[in-house]
Amino acid sequence: QVQLVESGGGLVQPGGSLRLSCTASGVVLEKYMIGWFRQAPGKEREAVSCISDTAGGHSPNYATSVKDRFTISRDSAKNTVYLQMNSLKPEDTGIYYCATLEAMCVATKNSDWGQGTQVTVSS
Numbered sequence: 001q002v003q004l005v006e007s008g009g010g011l012v013q014p015g016g017s018l019r020l021s022c023t024a025s026g027v028v029l030e031k032y033m034i035g036w037f038r039q040a041p042g043k044e045r046e047a048v049s050c051i052s053d054t055a056g057g058h059s060p061n062y063a064t065s066v067k068d069r070f071t072i073s074r075d076s077a078k079n080t081v082y083l084q085m086n087s088l089k090p091e092d093t094g095i096y097y098c099a100t101l102e103a104m105c106v107a108t109k110n111s112d113w114g115q116g117t118q119v120t121v122s123s
Contacts, residue, residue, distance in 0.1 A: 002027050002100050002112040009096060009117030012088055020083040020117060022098030030054045030074055033101040034081045035111075038119070040094035048096070049083060050105040061104050066092075088121045095119075 008020040022034060035050035049072040052059040060072045071084040081098060095116040099107050107113075 002032065004098050004100070004112060004114035006096060006098050006114040006117040009119045011120045011122065013123050014089060014121055016088050016121070017084070017086045018088065018119060020085065020096055020098075020119075022081040022083075022114060024079060029079045029081060030058070030076050033104060034074075035099050035101045035105050035107065036072065036081075036083045036096060037099060037107065038092075038094040038096045040091075043094075045097075045107075047105040047107070050101060051081060052104060059104075063105075085119070088119075090121045093119060093121050 005023050012018055031053055033053050036048045037045050038048050039045040048066055049062045051072045069087045073082050096119050097113055097116045099111045099113045102108050
């Protein structure tokens with residue numbers, strides 16, 4: 001089981017930016033496909049972005065709603081996956097989770113999840 005820890009959430013005004021981090025201990029994170037998901041109150045969890053493992057060339061993928069605003073990346077030295085979020089909108093509000101994946105942007109029963117970090121976009 002991979003233990004993931006998210007951080008970086010907070011309250012930001014519309015148009016602002018945040019950078020979320022997903023770290024792990026005891027495992028080399030770049031060996032795993034990693035996805036960012038979010039869940040807004042009263043809504044189902046949705047995939048936001050994902051990045052392939054080293055074998056997959058660290059290729060990114062984005063939901064249409066965040067494309068050109070969010071950037072997913074890895075820092076292998078820090079064993080961390082980042083989600084840079086720019087031009088934030090109120091509809092980006094939710095709890096953001098990172099998870100290990102078996103297929104790009106698809107969580108399964110075998111996925112390991114972090115505890116989540118709250119992102120609130122409001123004026």
